[in-house]
Amino acid sequence: MGIGGCILLFAAGAVLAFGVDWHFSGMNVHVVGWILMAAGLLGLITYASVYRRRRFMGRAGADEVVEERRYYDQP
Helix, strand or coil, X not given: CCHHHHHHHHHHHHHHHHCCCCCECCECHHHXXXXXXXXXXXXXXXXXXXXXXXXXXXXXXXXXXXXXCCCCCCC
């Protein structure tokens, strides 16, 4: 799940937690909203952590110089 999916999950949870007055028997919509918000926030934190690590590793390899040598057979 990317950053857009995490934000969408968080926004849908916020709408369910704060913006609706629906009542279903056997299910609390507000608790489902809070759970979706927590899942979206956890996904966002995980994505940011992985992205930061990947970005840092990319910078460390940028100072490396790769040299290529080609040898051709002379007829």
